[in-house]
Amino acid sequence: MFRETSEITRRAMMLGALGAGSLVGLTACSASKPAAVPSDDVETDVVVHVIDNRYVPAEIDISAGTAVRWVFEGTAEHDVVAADGSFVSELITEGSYTHLFEEAGDFDYDCSVHPEMTGVVRVSAQ
Incomplete structure (x- = not known):
């Protein structure tokens, strides 16, 4: 009987340790997403489609003062998160997000849940 109780206790301890280790591993792998930046309410000059784990087109060249609208058309949730945090959409499956680019520079972005989506x-000066 002691052996059975000891075996059960040992198994419970192992499962608890595995569960805690998994939780730590998941926490370490998750990057925190910056707070959402509200969509700009401006006329849109350029449209990027968000479908099937990709942005179409993925690279665009515009002049300062140009607004870009991302239109979400797929079935999975996606967002638009600038590497510098200057524009951050909510995680959505449909709808759109618009950002007005007022300053020159290169603005890399990705999807917070699909980092392969880049x-x-x-933006060039006017």
Whole structure:
């Protein structure tokens, strides 16, 4: 009887340790997403489609003062998260998000849940 109780206790301890280790591993792998930046309410000049784990087109060149609208058309949830945090959409499956680029520079972005989804907006001075 002691052996059975000891075996049960040992198994419970192992499962608890495995569960805690998994939780730590998941926590370490998750990057925190910056707070959402509200969509700009401006006329849109350029449209990027968000479908099937990709941005179409993934790279765009625009002039400062140009607005870009991302239109979400797929079945999975996606977002648009600038590497510098200057534009961050909510995680959505349909709808759109618009950002007005007022300054020159290269703005890399990705999807917070699908890091393989990447894009860049290259903004030149007017």
